[in-house]
Amino acid sequence: MKESGKRFGWNQRQRARLLLVFSVLFLVTVAAAGYFCRDASMVTDFSRKNLAPCFAYPFGTDWMGRNMFYRTLTGLSMSILIGVSAAAVSAVMALILGIAAAALGKRADSVISFLIDMVMGIPHILLLILISYACGKGLKGVIVGVALTHWTSLARLIRGEVLQLKESEYIQIAERLGHSKLQVAAKHMLPHLFPQFVVGLVLMFPHAILHESSVTFLGMGLSSEQPAIGVILSESMRYLIMGEWWLALLPGIMLVLTVVLFDLGGTSLRRLLDPNSVHE
Amino acid sequence: MSCTNKRHILEIDELSVSFLQYENSRSSRQIELPVISKLSVSVHEGEIVAVVGSSGSGKSLLAHAILGMLPYNARTGGKIYFNGELLTPEKIREYRGGRIAFVPQSTTYLDPLMKVGEQVRGGRNSSGGKDSGRGGRPSGGRRNDPERRKKQRALFARYGLSEETDAKYPFECSGGMTRRVLLTSALMGNPELIIADEPTPGMDLALAKKSMEDFRAFADEGKGVLLITHDIELALEVADRIAVFYAGTTIEEAPVSDFASEQLLRHPYTRALWRAMPQNGFQPLPGTQPYVKDMPAGCPFGPRCENYSRECAGEIPMQRVGCGTVRCVKYHGEPLAVHEHHA
Amino acid sequence: MLLEGKNLTFAYDRKKGNILTNVSLRIDSREPAAIVGPSGFGKTTLCKILSGYLRPQAGEVLLDGKPLPKKGCCPVQMVWQNPERAVNPRLRMRATLADGQQIEDRIIRELGIEEDWMNRYPQELSGGELQRFCIARALGRDTKFLIADEISTMLDMITQSQIWNFLLKETKERGIGLIVISHSEALLSRVAGRRLTF
Numbered sequence: 001m002k003e004s005g006k007r008f009g010w011n012q013r014q015r016a017r018l019l020l021v022f023s024v025l026f027l028v029t030v031a032a033a034g035y036f037c038r039d040a041s042m043v044t045d046f047s048r049k050n051l052a053p054c055f056a057y058p059f060g061t062d063w064m065g066r067n068m069f070y071r072t073l074t075g076l077s078m079s080i081l082i083g084v085s086a087a088a089v090s091a092v093m094a095l096i097l098g099i100a101a102a103a104l105g106k107r108a109d110s111v112i113s114f115l116i117d118m119v120m121g122i123p124h125i126l127l128l129i130l131i132s133y134a135c136g137k138g139l140k141g142v143i144v145g146v147a148l149t150h151w152t153s154l155a156r157l158i159r160g161e162v163l164q165l166k167e168s169e170y171i172q173i174a175e176r177l178g179h180s181k182l183q184v185a186a187k188h189m190l191p192h193l194f195p196q197f198v199v200g201l202v203l204m205f206p207h208a209i210l211h212e213s214s215v216t217f218l219g220m221g222l223s224s225e226q227p228a229i230g231v232i233l234s235e236s237m238r239y240l241i242m243g244e245w246w247l248a249l250l251p252g253i254m255l256v257l258t259v260v261l262f263d264l265g266g267t268s269l270r271r272l273l274d275p276n277s278v279h280e
Numbered sequence: 281m282s283c284t285n286k287r288h289i290l291e292i293d294e295l296s297v298s299f300l301q302y303e304n305s306r307s308s309r310q311i312e313l314p315v316i317s318k319l320s321v322s323v324h325e326g327e328i329v330a331v332v333g334s335s336g337s338g339k340s341l342l343a344h345a346i347l348g349m350l351p352y353n354a355r356t357g358g359k360i361y362f363n364g365e366l367l368t369p370e371k372i373r374e375y376r377g378g379r380i381a382f383v384p385q386s387t388t389y390l391d392p393l394m395k396v397g398e399q400v401r402g403g404r405n406s407s408g409g410k411d412s413g414r415g416g417r418p419s420g421g422r423r424n425d426p427e428r429r430k431k432q433r434a435l436f437a438r439y440g441l442s443e444e445t446d447a448k449y450p451f452e453c454s455g456g457m458t459r460r461v462l463l464t465s466a467l468m469g470n471p472e473l474i475i476a477d478e479p480t481p482g483m484d485l486a487l488a489k490k491s492m493e494d495f496r497a498f499a500d501e502g503k504g505v506l507l508i509t510h511d512i513e514l515a516l517e518v519a520d521r522i523a524v525f526y527a528g529t530t531i532e533e534a535p536v537s538d539f540a541s542e543q544l545l546r547h548p549y550t551r552a553l554w555r556a557m558p559q560n561g562f563q564p565l566p567g568t569q570p571y572v573k574d575m576p577a578g579c580p581f582g583p584r585c586e587n588y589s590r591e592c593a594g595e596i597p598m599q600r601v602g603c604g605t606v607r608c609v610k611y612h613g614e615p616l617a618v619h620e621h622h623a
Numbered sequence: 624m625l626l627e628g629k630n631l632t633f634a635y636d637r638k639k640g641n642i643l644t645n646v647s648l649r650i651d652s653r654e655p656a657a658i659v660g661p662s663g664f665g666k667t668t669l670c671k672i673l674s675g676y677l678r679p680q681a682g683e684v685l686l687d688g689k690p691l692p693k694k695g696c697c698p699v700q701m702v703w704q705n706p707e708r709a710v711n712p713r714l715r716m717r718a719t720l721a722d723g724q725q726i727e728d729r730i731i732r733e734l735g736i737e738e739d740w741m742n743r744y745p746q747e748l749s750g751g752e753l754q755r756f757c758i759a760r761a762l763g764r765d766t767k768f769l770i771a772d773e774i775s776t777m778l779d780m781i782t783q784s785q786i787w788n789f790l791l792k793e794t795k796e797r798g799i800g801l802i803v804i805s806h807s808e809a810l811l812s813r814v815a816g817r818r819l820t821f
Contacts, residue, residue, distance in 0.1 A: 178697070334777070567735070571752070
């Protein structure tokens with residue numbers, strides 16, 4: 001790390017900032033572009049079906065002559081929206097439960113800790129399928145499912161941080177100086193929790209997106225007329241043996257790219273928000 | 281009595297340590313923060329030399345610099361000689377834990393999961409790797425070597441650690457016991473120099489003095505101790521010479537006997553320090569030590585000095601006077617002699 | 624004012640035995656008092672009980688015959704040994720100082736706190752500078768007793784004498800009781816008139 005930093009003449013923070021800006025730009029562009037080509041992605045035209053990638057159709061077309069580039073963008077943008085909203089709900093749950101566990105005394109702590117362990121103990125995808133199925137599949141099912149399964153690790157992190165902060169001398173002093181628990185939490189704890197929360201939220205996106213696509217791929221998520229990335233991938237399986245590789249490969253690569261960029265963005269954000277980050 | 285013809289065990293010549301840091305918590309601009317600048321101090325055979333400075337002034341970094349334990353974003357300048365030989369990073373690695381021993385400030389340097397007897401026998405650095413002296417479990421072979429076992433027993437007996445202590449874990453030892461375990465651990469490698477970083481925090485004066493007697497006995501065998509502490513009262517009790525650390529540098533090195541009265545001291549800061557001691561008048565000098573980012577040019581004490589003049593803002597050379605040194609342009613003694621023994 | 628501890632008993636973990644057993648003491652605010660005891664006797668624990676950080680398992684702390692108030696600013700304030708740990712690393716010093724209860728500008732000036740330090744983070748100040756903030760913070764309007772637990776142990780002699788000369792003057796003028804803990808005999812004989820030996 002140190003070596004390469006020197007070669008480019010940049011320090012770690014500058015690189016982190018650049019990565020963050022790049023991933024945010026990419027993701028916003030994909031999300032917006034998907035929204036605008038939603039109608040175009042639905043157009044079927046049997047005169048151009050099963051075309052391999054070419055200049056006019058960079059991702060090729062499918063058996064109904066739909067432009068796969070538009071379909072992929074729309075699917076990704078939908079995944080991003082679902083991922084962001086589910087992760088946001090999940091992170092807020094984590095924040096509330098994490099603080100409650102640490103602040104409301106022993107009994108609340110053991111109940112919440114038990115809940116965390118229980119949810120963590122069940123494989124995500126299994127729980128997700130169950131919840132999504134119970135909520136009647138579709139958009140609502142997926143969002144509720146993802147939101148209810150992803151809060152645990154962040155909640156545990158926040159609980160630990162609050163427990164540690166409660167013991168710190170400066171917080172005990174602030175309480176003896178007559179400030180209420182709420183005032184102390186807002187003034188002294190939030191500046192510590194906020195970076196953890198934001199980074200946790202951003203790093204939850206890629207998980208949420210991947211789980212959304214997996215559930216949809218398995219047929220327990222979004223319905224098949226939606227241009228979701230999971231739907232695209234599962235449908236393409238049938239055509240893969242016929243040599244139509246582009247139907248699976250290119251949307252798959254885009255999904256991986258999106259997830260990796262979210263992860264890079266989150267890691268860069270953590271570097272920037274942590275004042276004790278390495279001084280390279 | 282002349283002290284200059286005694287053999288030098290350790291000589292530090294114009295050591296500087298600086299850190300590359302971000303300007304503030306948000307900025308991506310990096311600046312170099314000079315924490316130690318032009319520090320010179322020496323330890324002769326049979327001597328305990330105390331470096332005295334307030335907490336947070338960077339004096340702990342001195343020990344880390346000598347032992348090559350600084351973090352990667354630190355840069356150092358100046359020279360360190362051990363027995364007249366220039367210490368390079370390779371030499372440091374070779375001597376550390378052997379001829380140069382370290383008694384750390386914090387008792388967390390002990391492995392909490394290992395009995396203290398075994399730990400002392402194994403030595404802290406037996407893994408011999410590039411690690412910084414922490415970590416690295418000693419190999420079992422060395423631990424069970426009968427000769428090392430005998431030596432460890434003898435050292436424990438000498439410092440009043442009973443046979444039961446061998447089988448104790450660090451958390452079962454009292455503060456004083458842990459200190460002695462750390463000391464015996466340092467002595468296992470037959471060192472010629474011990475560097476002790478704040479060895480007595482949280483001890484009352486009686487206990488601190490008692491643990492200092494161990495250092496005295498060690499130095500009396502013709503060896504050297506560099507004691508880094510904030511506690512000048514303790515240093516006056518046990519040390520032979522005191523180096524006064526102010527704002528990243530040593531401004532005066534003087535034998536303890538010079539602290540008997542203000543007139544014998546040379547630097548205006550040392551004199552102010554003397555006047556501020558509870559037993560000598562308790563008079564405060566106004567002002568504070570400058571933070572590393574606001575260091576004045578020239579003498580760091582300049583802005584608080586009553587004799588301040590223009591020449592204080594320039595380069596301040598170290599002057600050798602009798603058994604000590606002083607870094608003040610207003611003091612007129614003999615100029616610093618060039619040391620012959622490096623050649 | 625009179626600060627009393629009556630039959631104080633305290634244990635962090637009952638299985639490991641009591642730190643304090645049946646400790647009683649009376650301190651008058653007119654004369655600075657030192658608490659003296661052997662290493663490991665639990666002086667810091669006693670200070671924490673007297674200033675309301677810890678609640679004893681048995682016994683009570685009375686200020687002029689009344690128990691310490693549970694809400695609001697505690698009239699018995701304590702200054703800790705290690706100033707680096709007593710301030711929030713993520714807040715500027717101005718915000719940390721604002722935790723105190725209406726700290727007068729006079730106190731800030733007399734402690735030698737410079738305006739420029741207020742906008743800094745704790746990592747950018749030395750231990751002696753931080754301890755001045757901690758002392759100012761504890762000297763709010765309603766403070767009646769100040770407990771100083773080894774507050775100058777980590778500082779140089781000049782800073783120590785600045786801080787103690789200020790504290791002696793300030794507490795005398797405002798009639799604040801001063802309780803001192805220090806391992807330094809020389810310091811105790813300068814600052815404390817009375818000794819409570821355990």
